[in-house]
């Protein structure tokens with residue numbers, strides 16, 4: 001019989017060559033196309049980073065302008081999608097809506113099915129980055145029972161998203177600079193993270209030649225899980241459940257108890273065995289953003305800081321190298337921006353769409369791309385004969 005390496009969770013299997021993102025989990029280093037995340041997060045705009053991830057180089061002024069124009073040009077969703085959106089129950093989770101509506105885009109853009117044409121591939125990539133925020137905001141509007149707000153071409157990417165979220169037909173919404181800056185930073189931090197579960201899902205789906213909208217819908221589905229992007233929503237639930245610093249030891253005991261399914265959400269990472277550099281950046285700006293948004297003394301942030309402090313002095317977490325990850329603090333900022341909790345993972349999906357399409361584009365241009373087809377170690381019954389039902 002053939003012998004295969006058993007590698008559950010792909011702990012030791014590299015599935016591709018990639019030149020997009022580099023992580024050194026021991027040292028806590030994260031680079032996008034070679035640029036340290038700390039520099040990009042504080043100096044670049046999200047669309048500059050999106051261009052970098054997609055095309056490999058930072059854009060010059062002319063290239064950035066053209067990219068921003070392309071984003072504005074593609075940001076409207078087909079009017080008929082409103083009918084599809086309207087079919088969802090009013091309290092549908094916005095991630096459920098996102099999975100469905102993004103998947104449906106291939107029904108609107110037939111050129112996306114022609115995955116062998118690099119120009120069509122690029123057009124699909126641009127449409128996805130431009131339209132996912134519009135769909136995300138429309139999902140929110142559906143939840144709160146307000147009409148969809150159309151994108152505004154004159155607004156920058158993050159400001160435009162806030163506009164689509166919070167404007168109404170009877171009142172304009174002028175996105176504040178602080179909110180826009182905070183969103184820009186969070187989107188940059190979430191934009192890519194090499195072969196995580198959702199990106200690997202996009203690649204596996206795409207390896208069969210499936211169209212890009214279907215592949216990204218698959219990525220969104222994978223991101224939704226609480227062990228992945230769903231953790232930012234779960235962190236706030238957890239902080240509220242803990243409620244007060246005095247309860248922290250009790251919850252840490254629960255997290256350590258192997259018979260209890262409770263885990264400290266926003267803690268631990270498959271690759272980082274050191275502080276997640278993204279969490280460090282978010283924690284630093286959290287103070288600043290909360291202060292600027294007049295939300296200092298935010299009790300959940302105070303609780304999160306104390307929880308981190310207590311966990312990091314606990315032998316269990318030290319031994320297992322469990323540090324706060326990107327999701328530990330991001331929800332606190334989203335909440336301060338007025339984004340409801342069930343939209344947190346959607347926010348992650350908007351930003352990660354850039355990473356997903358970059359990986360899909362890289363894979364499609366890779367001559368070594370083959371259909372992804374893991375093997376298994378069979379552990380079921382050996383050969384046995386069918387028995388008529390009367391003899392079973």
Ligand code: CMC
Pocket residue numbers: 009196226227228229230231255256262263264265266267268269270271320322325326327
């Ligand atoms: N709380 C308590 N114990 C934990 C935690 C946690 N959050 N994370 C890992 N452990 C323990 C785990 O029980 C195991 O202990 P032992 O060796 O005694 O059995 C050990 O640490 C190793 O954990 P693992 O589950 O084998 O590690 P993994 O690489 O398979 O899982 C993870 C990584 C992120 C899924 C996991 O740490 C986790 O569930 N964390 C909470 C959810 C979370 O915050 N997810 C967001 C991840 S980062 C952003 C993203 O991807 O979206």
